[in-house]
Amino acid sequence: MGFLQNFFTYETTKSVVVKSWTIGIINRIIQLLILTYFIGWVFIHEKAYQVYESSIDSSVMTKVKGVGQYSNHVLDVADYVTPPQGGSIFFIITKFIPTENQHQGSCPESEHKQWCNVDEDCACVCFFPGGILTGKCRKFNATFRTCEIQGWCPAEIDTVKPVPMWEAENFTIFIKNSIRFPRFNFEKGNLHPNLNETYIKSCTFHPISEQYCPIFRLGDVVHWARQDFTELAEWGGVLSIKISWICDLDRSEDQCNPDYTFSRLDTISEKNNVSKGYNFRYAKYYKYDNGTEYRTLLKAFGIRVDVMVNGKAGKFNMIPTLINLVATFTSVGVGSFEILTDIFWVGKKRELFQFVLFFFQVTEFHIMRSITLNQSVQTLAGKSEEKRSTDSGTFSIGH
Numbered sequence: 001m002g003f004l005q006n007f008f009t010y011e012t013t014k015s016v017v018v019k020s021w022t023i024g025i026i027n028r029i030i031q032l033l034i035l036t037y038f039i040g041w042v043f044i045h046e047k048a049y050q051v052y053e054s055s056i057d058s059s060v061m062t063k064v065k066g067v068g069q070y071s072n073h074v075l076d077v078a079d080y081v082t083p084p085q086g087g088s089i090f091f092i093i094t095k096f097i098p099t100e101n102q103h104q105g106s107c108p109e110s111e112h113k114q115w116c117n118v119d120e121d122c123a124c125v126c127f128f129p130g131g132i133l134t135g136k137c138r139k140f141n142a143t144f145r146t147c148e149i150q151g152w153c154p155a156e157i158d159t160v161k162p163v164p165m166w167e168a169e170n171f172t173i174f175i176k177n178s179i180r181f182p183r184f185n186f187e188k189g190n191l192h193p194n195l196n197e198t199y200i201k202s203c204t205f206h207p208i209s210e211q212y213c214p215i216f217r218l219g220d221v222v223h224w225a226r227q228d229f230t231e232l233a234e235w236g237g238v239l240s241i242k243i244s245w246i247c248d249l250d251r252s253e254d255q256c257n258p259d260y261t262f263s264r265l266d267t268i269s270e271k272n273n274v275s276k277g278y279n280f281r282y283a284k285y286y287k288y289d290n291g292t293e294y295r296t297l298l299k300a301f302g303i304r305v306d307v308m309v310n311g312k313a314g315k316f317n318m319i320p321t322l323i324n325l326v327a328t329f330t331s332v333g334v335g336s337f338e339i340l341t342d343i344f345w346v347g348k349k350r351e352l353f354q355f356v357l358f359f360f361q362v363t364e365f366h367i368m369r370s371i372t373l374n375q376s377v378q379t380l381a382g383k384s385e386e387k388r389s390t391d392s393g394t395f396s397i398g399h
Contacts, residue, residue, distance in 0.1 A: 031332050034328075034331050034332050035328070035332060038324070038327070038328040038331070039328075042324055042328075043324065047248070047314055048320055048321075048324040049316055049317070049320060049321040049324065050248075050250070050314035050315055050316055050317060050320065051183075051314065051315060051317040051319075051320060052312060052313065052314045053181050053182070053183040053184065053312070053313050053314075054310075054311065054312045055182070055183075056179055056180070056181060056245065056309065056310065056311040056312075056313075057179065057180040057181075057182060058177065058178070058179045058180075058309040058311075059177070059178050060087065060088035060175065060176070060177050060307045060309060061086055061087075061175075061176040061177075062086050062087065062088065062090055062173060062174065062175055062176075062305075062307060063086055063173070063174040064077050064081050064090065064092060064171055064172070064173055064174075065077065065171065065172050065174070066167065066168070066170060066171030066172060066218075067167070068080065068165040068166075068167035068168055068171075069165065069167060070095070070162075070165040071162065075165065079093075080092060080093040080094075080165070080168070080302070081093070082282070082300075088306065088307040088308070088309075089304065089305070089306050089307070090304070090305055091280075091300070091302055091303070091304045091305075092168060092171060092218065092302050092303050092304075092305070093165075093300045093301070093302040094164045094165050094168050094232075094233040094234075094236070094301055094302040094303065095162050095163070095164040095165060095233065095234070095300075095301045095302070096162070096298045096299060096300040096301065097156075097157075097158050097160055097162060097298070097299040098296055098297070098298050099154070099155075099156045099157070099296070099297040099298075099299075100296045100297075101154075101294055101296070102152040102153060102154065102283075102294060102295050102296070102297055103152070103153055103292070103293075103294050104151070104152060104153075104293070105150070105153045106134060106148055106149070106150050106153065107138075107148065107149065107153030107154050107155055108138040108139065108140040108145070108146045108147070108148055108149075108155070109130055109131075109133075109140075109146045109147050109148070109149050109155050110130070110140065110146070110154075110155040110156060110157045111130070111146070111155075112144075114133075114146045114147045115144055115145065115146055116137040116145055116146060116147050117137065117145065118137055119135060119136055119137050121137055121147070122134070122135050122136060122137050122147035122148065123135055130149050130151055130152075130155045130156060131149035131150050131151020131152065131155075132149060132150045132151065133147050133148070133149055134147075134148045134149065134150050135147075135148075136148040152295065152297065156297055156299070158299050164233035164234055164301070165233070166233065168218060168233060168302075168303075169217075169218060169219035169222075169229050169233075170217065170218070170219060171217075171218045172204070172215050172216065172217055172218070173215070173216045173217075173218060173221070173241075173305065174214060174215050174216075175190065175214050175215075175216065175241070175243075175307060176189070176190070176191060176214060177189060177190040177214075177243055177258065177307075177309060178190075179245050179309065179311055181247075181249075181311070181313040183313075184249055184313055184315055186247070186249060186256075186313060188245075188247075188253070188256055190212075190214055190243065190258045191214060192212040195212065195214075199213075200213075200214070200215065203215060204216070204217050204220070205217075205220070205260070206220075207224070207260065211257075211260075212257075216241070218303070221239060221241065221262055221305070222239065222303070224262040225239050225240075225262040225263050225264050226263075226264075227239070227264055232277075232303050233301075233302075233303070234277075234301070235276050235277025235278075235279075235301065236277035236278035236279050236301040236302050236303065236304075237264060237266055237277055237278050237303055237304070238264065238265040238266040238278055238303075238304045238305075238306065239262065239263070239264055239265065239303060239304070239305050239306070240262070240263050240264075240265050240305075240306045240307075240308055241260060241261075241262055241305060241306070241307045241308070242260070242261045242262070242263070242308050242309075242310070243258045243259070243260060243307065243308070243309045243310075244258065244259045244260075244261065244309075244310055244311065245258055245259075245309070245310070245311030245312070245313070246259065246311065246312055246313075247311070247312070247313040247314070248313075248314055249313055249314065249315040250314075250315060250316050256313075265306065266278060277301065278301070278302070278303075278304055279299060279300060279301045279302075280299075280300060281297060281298065281299050281300070282298055282300065283295045283296065283297050283298065284296045284298070
């Protein structure tokens with residue numbers, strides 16, 4: 001019964017007019033602060049009147065240009081760029097260690113950890129990066145003997161230190177990026193409409209003076225990523241070119257432009273002495289006239305470039321605008337009054353505010369008695385000389 005009695009109740013608001021300069025000034029200041037927050041931060045800064053889309057469709061096409069000299073050979077793009085498809089991830093080789101004319105067969109291992117004196121030292125038939133140990137100990141050179149392996153021979157010797165191709169610092173990267181926001185059916189690319197072929201052939205990107213040029217010098221990319229080109233060319237590394245499209249579609253399309261940032265992604269390997277930098281191996285395969293296959297193994301060091309694209313577009317929409325307007329008016333009307341209540345609940349007028357501002361519980365008996373007394377008073381007096389807002393529940397409090 002107690003639950004049912006509490007459930008079937010009705011609650012109404014109670015209006016309180018507090019006539020006080022102090023409370024009034026505090027009330028208006030609080031309302032001003034709330035309005036400033038919603039107008040300045042929510043609507044202007046966060047643009048809460050817009051709907052957003054961060055899922056972006058993007059395509060990236062790249063092209064590297066430049067010629068370098070390495071080990072008495074002149075290398076062009078086909079020699080030092082892999083993979084050759086021109087995608088968003090590519091690798092520019094700055095140095096490599098070749099092992100030429102490898103054939104399938106048996107030969108002594110080249111690593112010092114495979115040193116041996118007799119066959120018993122090579123008794124383990126195990127797999128190693130160079131091949132499979134056969135269990136035999138063979139003479140590698142006049143100085144030492146190593147365990148024999150079965151695989152591609154002769155075994156790789158990667159302890160040599162060739163000089164990097166320093167011309168790579170002046171290589172250029174052409175980036176063509178197209179994006180689309182499906183929700184708004186908005187498309188754009190990083191090639192500015194006013195660009196022409198003459199300008200493209202002579203310009204180089206700069207974040208201030210040439211921000212619309214799509215050609216990036218590799219040395220500049222390394223510099224903007226706060227790295228040293230000499231170290232990267234020697235040990236290798238991974239750099240990123242991030243293209244950000246932050247677009248306000250309520251403005252002109254010309255104001256939706258890409259923003260480029262540069263950073264190094266493998267900073268952990270930069271500080272690691274065990275596996276420093278970035279390198280990998282690949283091979284070029286050939287055949288003799290008799291069908292015998294042989295290859296040239298290359299251990300490549302260089303700079304991998306990852307072109308990454310992200311974006312966010314916003315456009316005016318009535319639904320979030322109405323929601324945030326309602327939240328603004330509600331906060332202004334309710335928030336300041338609640339704060340004032342909390343302030344004066346512990347103040348010198350505690351008893352007065354406790355009596356006026358908080359809840360009354362009224363039963364049907366009190367309602368009927370109030371109506372009866374009110375009718376009796378009106379009958380005896382005929383007309384009230386003073387109007388009191390007893391029905392609305394409004395109270396006026398002065399000093």
